[in-house]
Amino acid sequence: MTALSIPVPEISVKEVLYYMRAGQDESARAIAEEGVSLVRRAADCKIVYERFPFSRTDDTVTIGSWTICSKSLSAHLKECREVVVFGATAGIGVDRVITASGNRSGALSLAVDSAGGVLVEAVCDRLEELIGGKRVFRYSPGYGDFPLSEQREMANLLKLEKTIGVTLTEGLMLRPTKSVTAIIGIL
Amino acid sequence: MTILEKIKTGRLILDGGMGSLLQAKGITCPSEFANLYHRDVVEEIHRSYYRAGSDAVSANTFSVNPLRHDKELCLQMLEGAFQAANAAREEGKYVLLDVGPTGKLLAPYGDLSFEDAYESFLFVIEHSMQYRPDAVFIETMNDSYETKAAVLAAKEFGLPVFVGNVYDASAKLMTGADIPAMVAMLEGLKVDAFGLNCSLGPEQMSELVKTFAEYSSTPILVKPNAGLPREEGGKTVYDVSADDFAERMAEAVKNGGNLIGGCCGTTPDFIKKTVEKIADIVPVLPTKKHKTLVSSYTHALEIGKIPLLVGERINPTGKKRFKQALRENDVAYILNEGTAQEERGAHILDVNVGLPEIDEVEMLDTVVCQLQAVTDLPLQIDTVHPGAMERALRHYNGKPLVNSVDGKQESLDAILPLVGKYGGTLICLTMDEKGIPTTAEGRAEIARKIIREAEKYGIDRDELIFDPLTLTVSSDANAGRVTLDSLTRIKEELGVKTSLGVSNVSFGLPAREMLNGAFFLLALEHGLDLAIMNPLSDEMLKSYRTYLALTGKDADFSGYIPFAETHATSLVPTGKTAMAEEGKTPLEHAIVKGLKDGAHAEAQRLLQTKEPLQIIDEVIIPALNAVGKGFEEKRVYLPQLLMSADAAKEAFSAIKQALPPSEGKDKIVLATVKGDIHDIGKNIVRVLLENFGFSVIDLGKDVSPEKIVQATVEHQCKLVGLSALMTTTVPYMAETIALLREQAPFAKVVVGGAVLTQEYADKIGADRYCADAMATVRYAQEVFA
Incomplete structure (x- = not known):
C-alpha cells in the first residue's frame, strides 16, 4: 500500500466557476479566485492506493476476501486485468475554510466549497497519473449499484483513518468532506 | 519504584x-x-x-x-x-x-x-x-x-x-x-x-x-x-x-x-x-521553560514576547444589537463579530455572552465551539458563572485564556480548581473583598496572594497574567497614573505577565477613542503584555502598530506597512464605488451588481434622506426581486445571486442600526437533518430568506428530529425547511416530518437537497419540494401571505 502527501495541485478557476454553476457569468471570477486561494492555503492533500488482482461474475466483483455485489461495477471492469483501490483527501483545513466563509458570505462559501470539490478531483487525477497505464474511469461506492455501504470495507482495506486521516460518519459520509474513495480498473 | x-x-x-x-x-x-x-x-x-x-x-x-x-x-x-x-x-x-x-x-x-x-x-x-x-x-x-x-x-x-x-x-x-x-x-x-x-x-x-x-x-x-x-x-x-x-x-x-x-x-x-x-547516554531531564502559552487547535501564542491584542467585541455590555443577538440565539452575528476582529489583526478573542435572561452555560458552550469552527485564534473565556466556565473550558480545543479570577476567596475557590483541571492561562484581577486598592503596593499585595493560592492547585506563576485594573480618570484624575505604576511594579517585582482592559480609562469623557489610544500607548511603554481592546478602533491600532514599529518590535515593519496602507485608503471618500445605471438608484445598482462595500456606503447615505423601512421596501427588496427573477429565468447565475445577497446583507447591516429591534417577524426553522453534515445548500437558503425579511432559526447540521420539532413548537413556526444531501440521510428527513406532523401540525415543511426530487418529497410527506433557494423564498412568501 502506498500512502503519500502530495503538493497541492493546480485548481482551475474555470472548473470552479463551472462547479459554482456560474454559467457564462464572468462577474463571479474574482470570488472564485478568492475561493481558490483560500482553499490552496488550507489544503493538505493525501492519497493512499494499492493494486489488487480481482475476479468477477456478472453480478459481483471480488478483491481478496471482499466481494462487492454490483452489476454496474462488474460491467465497468469487464476488460480490466487488475484494479487499484484508492482514497484521496484535500484535508480537514478545507472544511474549516468552508465553514468560516459560510459565515461571511454566501457567494464566497459557494466558491470555497466548489474549489474544494475541484481540488479533490485534481488530487484524484494526480493519483491516476502516478498509477499510469491504460485505465477505465474511477468508480466510487454510491455510484450506479455499487453500494454506498461498501464505504466501510474501503475504509478498512485502505486503513483510511491511519493512512490519510479520513473517517466515516454513521451515514457513511467521508470526513473531511472533500475526500474520495474509488476503484480504478487497469486495462 | x-x-x-x-x-x-x-x-x-x-x-x-x-x-x-x-x-x-x-x-x-x-x-x-x-x-x-x-x-x-x-x-x-x-x-x-x-x-x-x-x-x-x-x-x-x-x-x-x-x-x-x-x-x-x-x-x-x-x-x-x-x-x-x-x-x-x-x-x-x-x-x-x-x-x-x-x-x-x-x-x-x-x-x-x-x-x-x-x-x-x-x-x-x-x-x-x-x-x-x-x-x-x-x-x-x-x-x-x-x-x-x-x-x-x-x-x-x-x-x-x-x-x-x-x-x-x-x-x-x-x-x-x-x-x-x-x-x-x-x-x-x-x-x-x-x-x-x-x-x-x-x-x-x-x-x-x-x-x-x-x-x-x-x-x-x-x-x-x-x-x-x-x-x-x-x-x-x-x-x-x-x-x-x-x-x-x-x-x-x-x-x-x-x-x-x-x-x-x-x-x-x-x-x-x-x-x-x-545505555551510556546520560538522560536529558526536562527543564522548566517558563513560557506563558495559550493555544487553539492549530497554534500556540507565547505571551510576553511582543504585546498581543485580545479583541473585546464579543461582549454584550453596552451593546443593544449584541444583546438582541443573544436573546434571539443569533449565533451567526456573534461569529461575525469574531471574524471581523480577526481580520483587523486580533491575536486572541475574548468571549463573553453573559446576559441575565439567557442560559449562559449553554450559550457560552455553543459560541466557543462554533467560534472554533470559523477561526483558529485562541479564545479568552470570559464569564463570572463558574458552571459556564467549566463547560467552556472542557469543550475548548486547546489551552484558553481564562477571564478571570480575583483576590476574593470565593473567586479563587471557584476558578482555580477549574484551571487546575482543564488548563488555561489565567487573567488575575488585583482586587479583593475590600475592592480595588488605590495604591500600586496594595495591588501588588493581592497579586502575591493569588500566586500563593494558585500554587495549591499546581498552577505555576507562568500561567498567571495580572491585570492591575483600569479605572476611569474622570472620577479620579490620578487613576491612570496608579494603573501604569502598578503595571510596572507587578511585572518587575513578581516577574509575571500583565494585561489591561484599556478602554475603561476614558469612561465619562468625550472623544473616548483619543484617550484610549493614548493610554494604550502609555501602557505598552509600561510593560503591558496583553491588551483587551477593540480591534475595530483605528486609534487603538494606530497606537499598537506605531509602538511596535518605534520600539524595534516590528523590525521589518511587516506589521506597520500593510496597516499604514489600509489606513491611507480608508481616508479616501468611498462614495463613488457604486455608479448608478440608468433608472436605478446607486443602492439598487450595488445590490444587483453584488458590490458589498458600495451597498453599505449607499445604504448609509440613503439613511440621511429616507426612513429605514422605506429603504427596505422601496430599494432593497425590489433590487433583490429583480435579481431573484433573473435567477428564476436563468439570466442570473447562482454566484451572482449570492453576491447580491451578500451586498443586500451589508445594506441591511447599515440600516439595522437605525431600526428598532424587530418583533413578531415571520419565523422559519431551517436544518440539515440528522446524519448529514453538508450544509452549504441550507446556508444559501438561509441567506436568501433573511434577505427577503424572514427571521430564520438556523439549527445547523446533523440535527435530530426532536430538536427540530422542539424549535418549531417553541417559536410556533409556520414553516420548516429541511435539507439532506445523501440518500442515507433521507430516512431521517422522513422521520422528522412524521414527528412534525404529530407534534407541530401547524407547520408546513419544505425540503431540498441534492438527492431530493418532487417524487421523493411526496413519498416522505413534505408539503413542497424546492429545487433552489429562490424557489424556497417564493414558497415562504406564499405560506406567510
Whole structure:
C-alpha cells in the first residue's frame, strides 16, 4: 500500500466557476479566485492506493476476501486485468475554510466549497497519473449499484483513518468532506 | 519504584510493535481479537519485549473501544489483553493500558460529539482499572480534540497519563495542531509525559524532539515506526533496520527523548539494540521553560514576547444589537463579530455572552465551539458563572485564556480548581473583598496572594497574567497614573505577565477613542503584555502598530506597512464605488451588481434622506426581486445571486442600526437533518430568506428530529425547511416530518437537497419540494401571505 502527501495541485478557476454553476457569468471570477486561494492555503492533500488482482461474475466483483455485489461495477471492469483501490483527501483545513466563509458570505462559501470539490478531483487525477497505464474511469461506492455501504470495507482495506486521516460518519459520509474513495480498473 | 518515579530518572523504555509481530506469527485477525483467540501469543510477545529491555509494555488494547466493537466484546478483549500482559509482567516492570483513537472524527467536522468520545474512553479505562495498569498510554492520536477527550477520561482515575500524537512531515497533527499547541494543551491538562508516535521514522522524529524540548517542561515520549512501509511479496516491510533504528534513537535521546520505544514495524530486536546503544547516554531531564502559552487547535501564542491584542467585541455590555443577538440565539452575528476582529489583526478573542435572561452555560458552550469552527485564534473565556466556565473550558480545543479570577476567596475557590483541571492561562484581577486598592503596593499585595493560592492547585506563576485594573480618570484624575505604576511594579517585582482592559480609562469623557489610544500607548511603554481592546478602533491600532514599529518590535515593519496602507485608503471618500445605471438608484445598482462595500456606503447615505423601512421596501427588496427573477429565468447565475445577497446583507447591516429591534417577524426553522453534515445548500437558503425579511432559526447540521420539532413548537413556526444531501440521510428527513406532523401540525415543511426530487418529497410527506433557494423564498412568501 502506498500512502503519500502530495503538493497541492493546480485548481482551475474555470472548473470552479463551472462547479459554482456560474454559467457564462464572468462577474463571479474574482470570488472564485478568492475561493481558490483560500482553499490552496488550507489544503493538505493525501492519497493512499494499492493494486489488487480481482475476479468477477456478472453480478459481483471480488478483491481478496471482499466481494462487492454490483452489476454496474462488474460491467465497468469487464476488460480490466487488475484494479487499484484508492482514497484521496484535500484535508480537514478545507472544511474549516468552508465553514468560516459560510459565515461571511454566501457567494464566497459557494466558491470555497466548489474549489474544494475541484481540488479533490485534481488530487484524484494526480493519483491516476502516478498509477499510469491504460485505465477505465474511477468508480466510487454510491455510484450506479455499487453500494454506498461498501464505504466501510474501503475504509478498512485502505486503513483510511491511519493512512490519510479520513473517517466515516454513521451515514457513511467521508470526513473531511472533500475526500474520495474509488476503484480504478487497469486495462 | 512507581512508574512516575522511574520517569523522574529521565528514562523509561517502552515496547515496540504488536500488530506486525502477530502477523509474523501467522495471526491474521485484527490484533484486538488475538486477546480472545491467541492469548498465549500475545503474552509471549510481551515477554519478548521485557527480555529485550522494555521497562513497560502496552497491553494489547489499542483498538478496544465501544465505538469499534460492542461493549460486551470490549470487556472480553480487555480481560484477555490484561491476562496476557499481567502474566508476562516481571518484578519491577510496568504494564500500560493502551488507548487508541475511536476511528471517528469529532464535531464540528465529524459526527462524534466530544462527550460521546469522552464516554467511550471512560468505558475502556474504567473497566481496565481492575487489572491494575500502571499508567494510561493514549497513543496514535491525530486530533488534538480527541486527545483531550481521552486525557480527561484518563484523569478521572488518578493514574499517570502518557500521550503519543501522530505528527506528519510538516510537524503537525492531521487536524492541524503544531508541537507548541500540543505542548500548551497537554501541559495544561497535566499529562505526565507526551510526545510522538507512529507515522514517522526515527530520523524525522529525532528532529522534532528538539522542538518539544524547546517548549516542553514535561518528559518527552518518542515511539517511531521502523521507517516507511512498503509492500514486498504481499507483506508490509519497513525500510529501517534495527541497527539504524538504534543509531537514530540515540540521537533522539540526546535531543531530549525520555520515554523510548518503537511503533509499527519495530520488534524486540529494535528495542534490544536501542537499549544497548543508549545505555551510556546520560538522560536529558526536562527543564522548566517558563513560557506563558495559550493555544487553539492549530497554534500556540507565547505571551510576553511582543504585546498581543485580545479583541473585546464579543461582549454584550453596552451593546443593544449584541444583546438582541443573544436573546434571539443569533449565533451567526456573534461569529461575525469574531471574524471581523480577526481580520483587523486580533491575536486572541475574548468571549463573553453573559446576559441575565439567557442560559449562559449553554450559550457560552455553543459560541466557543462554533467560534472554533470559523477561526483558529485562541479564545479568552470570559464569564463570572463558574458552571459556564467549566463547560467552556472542557469543550475548548486547546489551552484558553481564562477571564478571570480575583483576590476574593470565593473567586479563587471557584476558578482555580477549574484551571487546575482543564488548563488555561489565567487573567488575575488585583482586587479583593475590600475592592480595588488605590495604591500600586496594595495591588501588588493581592497579586502575591493569588500566586500563593494558585500554587495549591499546581498552577505555576507562568500561567498567571495580572491585570492591575483600569479605572476611569474622570472620577479620579490620578487613576491612570496608579494603573501604569502598578503595571510596572507587578511585572518587575513578581516577574509575571500583565494585561489591561484599556478602554475603561476614558469612561465619562468625550472623544473616548483619543484617550484610549493614548493610554494604550502609555501602557505598552509600561510593560503591558496583553491588551483587551477593540480591534475595530483605528486609534487603538494606530497606537499598537506605531509602538511596535518605534520600539524595534516590528523590525521589518511587516506589521506597520500593510496597516499604514489600509489606513491611507480608508481616508479616501468611498462614495463613488457604486455608479448608478440608468433608472436605478446607486443602492439598487450595488445590490444587483453584488458590490458589498458600495451597498453599505449607499445604504448609509440613503439613511440621511429616507426612513429605514422605506429603504427596505422601496430599494432593497425590489433590487433583490429583480435579481431573484433573473435567477428564476436563468439570466442570473447562482454566484451572482449570492453576491447580491451578500451586498443586500451589508445594506441591511447599515440600516439595522437605525431600526428598532424587530418583533413578531415571520419565523422559519431551517436544518440539515440528522446524519448529514453538508450544509452549504441550507446556508444559501438561509441567506436568501433573511434577505427577503424572514427571521430564520438556523439549527445547523446533523440535527435530530426532536430538536427540530422542539424549535418549531417553541417559536410556533409556520414553516420548516429541511435539507439532506445523501440518500442515507433521507430516512431521517422522513422521520422528522412524521414527528412534525404529530407534534407541530401547524407547520408546513419544505425540503431540498441534492438527492431530493418532487417524487421523493411526496413519498416522505413534505408539503413542497424546492429545487433552489429562490424557489424556497417564493414558497415562504406564499405560506406567510
